[in-house]
Amino acid sequence: MSRKLVELAGPALASTLTADSILVLPVGSIEHHGPHLPLATDLLMAELMAERIVDGAVAAGLDAWLLPPIAYAKSDEHAWAPGTMWIDAATLLEILVGIGRGIANTPARTIVFYNGHGGNVALLQIALRELRVRFGLRTFFMNVSIPAGETELGFGIHGGHGETSLAMHLRPDLVDLAGAVDATPAHLARFEKIGFAGADVQFGWTSDDFGTGGVIGDPTGANAADGAEIASRLLADGVAGLAEIATFDPQPPA
Secondary structure, three states: OOOEHHHOOHHHHHHHOOOOOEEEEEEOOEOOOOOOOOOOHHHHHHHHHHHHHHHHHHHOOOOEEEOOOEOOEOOHHHOOOOOOEEOOHHHHHHHHHHHHHHHHOOOOOEEEEEEOOHHHHHHHHHHHHHHHHHHOOEEEEEEOOOOOOOOOOOOOOEOOHHHHHHHHHHOHHHOOHHHOOOEOOHHHOOOOOEEOOOOOEEOOOOOOOOOOOOOEEOOOOOOHHHHHHHHHHHHHHHHHHHHHHHHOOOOOOO
16 A cells, blocks of 8 residues: 555545554755755655655554655745745745644644755744644654764765765766865864854854855765665664654653
8 A cells, every 4th residue: 555645535544544643744945955966955855765764664563654745945045046946934834734734634643744954943843833732733853864974074964975975875866976066164163162953052044154155065975875874874763763753642651
């Protein structure tokens, strides 16, 4: 049986889903990734890895289902670059609320956002509570988490080694390493407190702030083998995450 939810007929959905069903919604973006990666990089990572994770979870005995992805999201940090297409935060939140409303009208009670774009994180975290409060759904968030490469000084966050390697594994036909250049913002390494997500002090930025052409990292040594290792880890982490979600209850035992 296909695990793509929208391939079910309406009556079949109503009789197939249960309160134990887990619905996974990939969220990507359409945005500039430099000359070596497609605009759909984040969308491809979220959708293709979510599909693998759902299949892996089903093989492990979980009742997981894949929703169609959201392609256009909160990526205005790349608004300066041709090809970037985004929607504002309020619009994306309303879209997520609308999807949550539809899910609440099914037997399923659990939705998991599987996110491929860092610019969506803050808003998706808001959506978790919004859908919880409005519809009583169990709401969770998972990320396509890609480590920085050895040469990136911790700054490989956009179009760098890991992201490019994963793209080479998932869709090698869309990667052109001939256009790859080292775009690591090494001049920021002297700051101990200020940094990107996870740093003690974070800052607002657009991807053309760093003098790197919108790429932040070093894709020059990217390769499909590293991408396969990243994909394997993401798959294992994703299936393990869904397994925990299936039994998670914040209430103390009776």
